[in-house]
Amino acid sequence: MNFSSILVPVFGSSSDAQVVELACELLKPSGGRIFIIYIIQINRSMPIDIALPNEVMNGDNTLKAMERLTAKSKHEVKAELIQAREIGYAIVQEAEQRNVDVIAMSMQKVKRFGKFELEKTTSYVLKNASCNILIWQDETI
Amino acid sequence: MTSKQKNNPNDKKIVIVGCGTYGRSLAMALAKSGNEVIIIDSNRTKLESLSQLSLNSDLLVGFLGDATIAADLVNIDIVNSDLFIATTSSDSINALAAQKAKLLFGINNVICLMSDKSKQSLYQKLGIRIVNHTELTIESLITSSVES
């Protein structure tokens, strides 16, 4: 299965690198496009275009690290920082606008009340995205 | 003050909004201690549950009506009441009825049951006493568990 474009939302977590590497391998060996996005969620009590230097710095650092990882590949890499009200909604929108074949993203294993639970963003993307979706779950916990 | 001659100067004329668990128990307790109580609810079945309680008192009267409608409040002679207590399960309905009693009919003593604490100060500013029933229940539960 070789894809020509993949969207990878990163969250500044330890699994980011694994998902980005996996995405590179899934793309056509001759070269494909990979979009890496870092989304800063902006509470509605603030304007959507507010400048949050700390969050932006974290996001930029994460994106730069991911770009270094993909530097050796033949793929066309685009990394972008996005400010949005809802992370899940922003991921689905980006996937649609860029018309990607796949969304590849990691998820945290969440246990609530002693039971496994799919967290909000992942379940939103699974429910609403119209392309293929790959979910990577860390082996931690 | 009521226009009616009273047996005891301490006995008050009280309007209770909502014939639910809270409203009904409150109405019975207040009537038992000699107050004249009108309980208003827009649900006939709830009001009918009053008559099953075999009240041997004519101090407690049920009224089928909507306490957020001024005409119904006039019908229960609200202007002559000493105390108005809103006890329905909806904070918003209680707030609407209480503000009508306070601001349109000039009732001095208005008490409003509310489950959400964040709205408390807003209505207290208007001179409406807010009672949070969850807190009351918890308080009495704690007291009784400490006692035992």
Next chain:
Amino acid sequence: MNVVIFGANEVGRSIAEWLLNDWHEVSIIDADNFKLQDTEDELGSIVVHGDPTSEEILRLAGTGRADIFIASSRSEADNMVCCQMAKEVFQVEKTICLIYSEENRSLFQLLGIDSVINITAVSLRSIQENLNVDAILPLMYIPGSTPANLISIRIAEDSETIGEPLSNLTLPNGVSIKMIIRSGAIIEDSVEDTILRSGDQVLAITDSINLDQLKELFQ
């Protein structure tokens, strides 16, 4: 502008859509998740789920920086409480509350809600305008030091005003005619010189609430 709306029903959604098309920032609160899902599918990520009368949900929806708060739900009591919260707790400049009968208008105005709009009266007026049954329709109340009404008058077939230039007519005190509409178009000539015809629609300002005199003159 930043606008917070309570009520993801037809009214709330249409207001939101109109504001979004004009590039305003909008969030819409409702306690019903199904309605919100539809709203999000249609209008994007502007929805906030929860009890719209609670301070926490209002804050989450960005009421603290809202210029306008609109309560458009079916429950007048809920509309009242969240408009009061918006005004008193979040100091929103303009609060608009929808009602469905006149019952609560005076109380809501007394509570400091800036605009109280009776949806039923609005639709009734629109139907009246379409039916042309009444000769005189109040269009807008203009508050101010001398309150006035903008009214629409339809000229009846046998009105004594027909055939005369307007300047020749003696209008009741406090009435002035501003515009004449004939066959769906505004007459550009000076109002004074226009000779009225049957079926004309006259827009006038009057400081009187008694419209009987006008009715007699134009019908």
